Amino acid sequence: MKCCGCTVPFHVYKVGREHGKDAVPDGKIVKKMKSLATELFTDANAFDVEFPQDATTEEKAMIAGSAVLINEMFFESSEDWD
Numbered sequence: 001m002k003c004c005g006c007t008v009p010f011h012v013y014k015v016g017r018e019h020g021k022d023a024v025p026d027g028k029i030v031k032k033m034k035s036l037a038t039e040l041f042t043d044a045n046a047f048d049v050e051f052p053q054d055a056t057t058e059e060k061a062m063i064a065g066s067a068v069l070i071n072e073m074f075f076e077s078s079e080d081w082d
Contacts, residue, residue, distance in 0.1 A: 026052035
């Protein structure tokens with residue numbers, strides 16, 4: 001799956017909470033699009049990460065690490081996941 005210019009949020013939920021279609025996420029990770037020149041001529045990526053209000057330092061570190069994993073799995077991978 002390659003980025004096609006659309007914004008797809010990865011929602012963060014607390015463990016043990018219901019997260020059906022009407023659930024409100026506690027946080028989210030979103031890849032930010034930069035200028036066209038930056039996207040074409042560099043390999044830099046930027047993400048917006050919203051942490052839960054009551055997140056501990058360890059939870060924040062885990063969510064930040066998840067942003068790195070999401071980048072590798074969905075935006076940098078050369079494999080076609082279709």
